[in-house]
Amino acid sequence: MTTVLRWVITSLLLKVASSPLDVNARLAVLEEPWLSPTNCELIRDPIRVEPLDEITFILRESPCVDQEAPFLFLLMGTVRALLVDTGTQDGVFLAEVVSQKLAENGFGFTDLVVAHTHSHLDHRSGDETFVNAGAIVVGHTVEEVQKFWNLEAWPEGVASIDLGDRLIEILPIPGHNDNSIALFDHRTRALLSGDSLIRGNINVTDLIAFRQSVARLARFVDSVNPSVVLGGHLERDNVPLGLAPASVAELVVLSERVNFVRPFASGDHFTIVYLPVVLVAIGCGVLLLIGGLISRLVLSAKRRRM
Numbered sequence: 001m002t003t004v005l006r007w008v009i010t011s012l013l014l015k016v017a018s019s020p021l022d023v024n025a026r027l028a029v030l031e032e033p034w035l036s037p038t039n040c041e042l043i044r045d046p047i048r049v050e051p052l053d054e055i056t057f058i059l060r061e062s063p064c065v066d067q068e069a070p071f072l073f074l075l076m077g078t079v080r081a082l083l084v085d086t087g088t089q090d091g092v093f094l095a096e097v098v099s100q101k102l103a104e105n106g107f108g109f110t111d112l113v114v115a116h117t118h119s120h121l122d123h124r125s126g127d128e129t130f131v132n133a134g135a136i137v138v139g140h141t142v143e144e145v146q147k148f149w150n151l152e153a154w155p156e157g158v159a160s161i162d163l164g165d166r167l168i169e170i171l172p173i174p175g176h177n178d179n180s181i182a183l184f185d186h187r188t189r190a191l192l193s194g195d196s197l198i199r200g201n202i203n204v205t206d207l208i209a210f211r212q213s214v215a216r217l218a219r220f221v222d223s224v225n226p227s228v229v230l231g232g233h234l235e236r237d238n239v240p241l242g243l244a245p246a247s248v249a250e251l252v253v254l255s256e257r258v259n260f261v262r263p264f265a266s267g268d269h270f271t272i273v274y275l276p277v278v279l280v281a282i283g284c285g286v287l288l289l290i291g292g293l294i295s296r297l298v299l300s301a302k303r304r305r306m
């Protein structure tokens with residue numbers, strides 16, 4: 001397809017979809033809630049596809065395929081498309097879904113950029129399939145992420161990518177993972193927060209970086225006024241996926257409460273878990289248990305000899 005023809009098709013589709021999109025209203029009327037399935041045998045599709053409009057898709061891996069069940073996002077403009085995260089699987093089925101949606105809008109894989117909210121494996125396991133298909137796939141290290149988005153002062157600064165009449169801004173928010181980013185879509189005004197702000201447990205590996213990131217995120221949210229925050233997972237049943245932008249303020253407060261003595265802080269929608277402290281505590285517990293068992297064995301062996 002020629003570039004001109006593609007532009008015409010996508011422009012027409014954009015015109016159809018150009019009326020203001022109320023993301024929260026659309027999220028509220030999705031056919032079924034994002035529940036954990038009670039019977040996986042009835043669920044065939046490994047990925048649930050929910051269009052917000054013709055050029056915006058929420059893709060959720062089935063919890064029957066992997067309990068992480070991450071949310072992925074496909075956003076299209078008039079000149080290129082952006083896939084946010086590639087999930088827990090090899091990407092073959094995901095690529096079929098994405099290919100179909102791209103084709104419907106006059107795009108192919110070479111028009112696709114694949115980015116990641118962060119580099120944990122449940123967000124990038126399908127990458128190789130997209131590399132092989134010809135998409136531009138952002139790397140996983142901080143250096144690669146920084147270089148691709150041209151964020152010279154990482155983690156300071158904001159980058160952007162223009163999909164064509166659709167600007168996406170990228171804000172570094174390390175702390176959950178050293179290369180975490182948030183993405184703000186100007187079309188839907190949705191803020192994609194990865195695992196740094198979800199309904200569930202928010203694991204923090206670098207607390208200082210996390211506190212600085214959420215402070216920057218709060219300032220960013222104040223400046224762009226998002227319609228909704230969409231995280232990479234939904235770990236609680238009977239709740240909507242979307243979080244109100246005010247939840248960022250809650251994140252700031254809770255991130256200040258967490259420390260070496262108190263590694264958990266819970267709010268209305270999520271719990272921050274300071275993971276290194278929890279892991280050290282578990283490790284110490286295991287060591288104490290093993291030490292206790294060994295001393296009991298030594299004592300009983302001594303008694304038998306007496």
Ligand SMILES: [Zn+2]
Nearest residue numbers: 118120177195
């Ligand atoms: Zn993660």
